[in-house]
Amino acid sequence: MFNMPKGPFCQSCGMPMDAEGLFGSEPDGSKSSEYCIYCYQNGNFTAPNITLAEMMEKATAILVEKKGMPDFQAKMIVNMFIPKLKRWN
Numbered sequence: 001m002f003n004m005p006k007g008p009f010c011q012s013c014g015m016p017m018d019a020e021g022l023f024g025s026e027p028d029g030s031k032s033s034e035y036c037i038y039c040y041q042n043g044n045f046t047a048p049n050i051t052l053a054e055m056m057e058k059a060t061a062i063l064v065e066k067k068g069m070p071d072f073q074a075k076m077i078v079n080m081f082i083p084k085l086k087r088w089n
Contacts, residue, residue, distance in 0.1 A: 010036035011086035052088050
């Protein structure tokens with residue numbers, strides 16, 4: 001079964017930001033407390049036009065490929081988690 005990692009979590013993709021290098025950056029170069037480096041750099045989203053559905057597909061694929069999670073389980077987790085994040089509300 002999937003063990004929920006500790007946060008903070010990126011408020012765009014849901015990735016745990018449990019290492020210093022995973023935080024995105026603000027325009028002044030300071031680290032973002034809300035978004036990861038893959039979603040947010042220099043105060044801007046790296047994929048500003050990505051839809052919630054596209055982000056959910058991307059997050060599902062990462063859980064399957066990188067974490068070896070079954071597709072159905074990854075979809076279930078993503079469907080419960082990603083839509084509740086700040087970027088999507």
